[in-house]
Amino acid sequence: MSRQLSIFFLILFWGGAALVQAADSHNWDGLKGRLVADGFNREYVDTVFSASSLEYSSSLMARKMRVLLKRRFEPPAKKVAREKEFDERYVGPIMLAGGYSYLREHYELLQNIDKRYGVAPSVLVALLLVETKLGFTLGDVPAFNNLANMAASSDPMIFFDELGYEKLEEKDMVWLKKRTKKKADWAYKELSALLTFSSQNSIVPTEIPGSPYGAFGICQFMPSTAVHYAVDGDGDGRIDLFGRDDALFSMANFLKRHGWNNSLSKEKKLKIIYRYNHSMVYARTIYEVSRQLEKISSTFGPD
Template identity: 30%
Template sequence: MPPRFRPLLPALLAVACLLAGVADATPKKKHPAPVRAEDAPDAVIYGGRDDVMRFGAELAERQGLDAAWVQSQLAESRYIPNVAKFIMPPPAGTAKNWAAYRSRFVEPKRIRAGLAFWRDNEKWLARAEELYGVPAEIVVGIVGVETIYGQQMGGFRVIDALATLAFDFPTGRRDRSGFFRDELEQYFVLCHSEAVDPLALRGSYAGAMGMGQFMPSSWNRYAVDFDGDGRVDLHASGADVVGSIAHYLAEFGWQRGMPTHFDVAAPVDVADRAALLVPDIVPSFTPQEFIAHGAALPAAARESGDKLALIELQNGDAAPSYVAGTPNFYAVTRYNWSSYYALAVIELGQAVKAMR
C-alpha cells in the first residue's frame, strides 16, 4: 500500500470486516484451517489436515502398521515455530571460525563429563573398539559434541519436530520435506518395533534422539542392543550408545588402525591449493599428488599410501587452518557433514584421553 494511504488502513479493514460479516480479517492459508489444541490454545495440531491423515494411511500400508494408530498419533502432532526457525541456515555472510567453534566443544565441562562417561563405559568402549575397530576416543568425542554425554538431548517432542519439517518445511532454503517425511515414517517403524509411545520421545529440533542424536532411520539401521537386554536404548544405556555409534562409523567406512588426519602445510601457490580443495572433504589425492601440488606432509602421511583430502578450516579474519584428512576423517563426517564438526569430535576425544 502506498504510504499516503496507510493512515486509512484501520478504517478500511473495519469496513471490509463488516461487509463480509466476519470478525477476523486474517488472510486465508493454502492448508485447511488449523486446529488448535484445547490444552494449549496457541498450539496448531495436524489432526485437521487431510494431507497429513492421507500420509498416515499410506505410511501404515507401506509398513504394515495399524492405520488408526498411526493417524491417531499424527493427529496429536503439532506445528512448532521454533523448529522451522532453527532449521534455517545462518545469515548470509556469517564468517566461519574454527578457533571459536573448537572452543565450544573442547572445553573443561565437556572434558570432565567425558572422563566420567569413559569411566562408566570403559568395558563397552573396549568391546566396541575390538569389534568395530573404532577407538574409544572417537566414540567419546561424538557423544560429547552431540549432547555433553546425555546432558542436552533436546526438548522437542520428536513427532512434532518431524511433522513440522515434513509438512511445513520453511521457505528460504532447499526444501528437505521429503527427507523429513521419510524420517517421520521411520519414526513410526521405530516406535512400533520398540513398543514406544510416539508422543513420548523428545529430541532435537531436527528429530534426532538420544545421547548420540540418531535420526529415526539411523536408529533403525545402525543401532545395536550392545548390552543384550533385549531392547535398544540410546537415551539411557551407555552400552547401546557406544556400540551403536561404533557400528554406524564402521558401516560408513571406518578402517581399523588408520589415523583420522595428518598435519599439512598447504600449497603456497593459489592454483595448487585450489586444485586440492576441489573435492572438499572427500579423500581424492595420493600423498604423492599432494606433494606434486606443493603441499608438505609428514613422513607418516607420505608412507601411508591412503587417499587424502585437503581440509580447510576458516578462522574468521585470520589465516585458515589445514589438515590432511584420511578416509577415517571422512567417515566421521558421515555423522555430520562438516569438517569443523569432525575435527571437534577428534580433538575433544583426544583431550579426554589425554586427561585419563
C-alpha cells in the same frame, strides 16, 4: 516382535490415556494420508496424531529457512571466516575432565566395544560429549512433533512473514520454494523412519524427546540412522538409544559400517565422522576431543 504386534501394543498402551484430537487437526490430514499410502496402519497413524501434545506450528521450518537465507546472502569471505578449525568449547578443562571421567567409569564396556567394532573408547566418548554432553542434554520437545511440523510446512508462503524479508527477488523465491519443499520431504522421510523404529521397539513415538530437527537418544541419531544402524547392545531384545549400552554399541556400529578402523589416517577418520554430522567443524572437533582424551589417558591411565 512383528510390526502388527508392535502396533497393537502401542494402541493398547494409549487406550487408557486421555488423548484428545488436536484443535488444528486439519493441518495433519495430508501428512496422515501420505503415511497410510506408504504402508502405515491407519489406526496406528490416527492414534499417533491424536496425541494432545501435538500442535501444528510452522515456526521451526521458518527458523531453518531464515538461517539458510541468511547464509545464501552472506559474502564469501564471511562464510570462510565462519568455518573455524574446531569448536573450542569442547576442549576446555571442564569438558575434557567430564569426558575423561566417563571414559574411566565405563572403560571395560568401551574396551569390549572396541574389540568388537574397532572403534577406540576416546572416539565414542568424544561423540557422546559433543552430542549430548554425555547424555545430559536430550532436547525438550518430542522429535515426532518437530518432524511432523516440518513435514507439513512445505510451502514457504505459510511462514513467509516470519522470515524477516519484506520481499525477495524472483530467483530467491524460486530457491526458497525448492529448498523448503526439499527440507519438508527430508522431514517426512525421517518422520516415517521414526514411526518404523518406534513400532519395531514398542516405543510411543510422541514421547521421544529430541533435538529441534528430530535427532534423539544420547547418541542423537536421526530416525533413518537409527533404523539402519542402531543395535541392541545390552541384549534385552529391544533397542533403547537413551540407554548407555545400546547407544554406545550403535555409535560404534555406525562408524564401523562406514569404514572406520583405529589405524586410519586423520583425513579418512574425518570423512567418516563427517557422515555422523555433516559439518567439518564438527568432525574436527570430535577428532580433537578424542586426541586430547588419548593424551590424558596415556598420562593418567584408564583405571
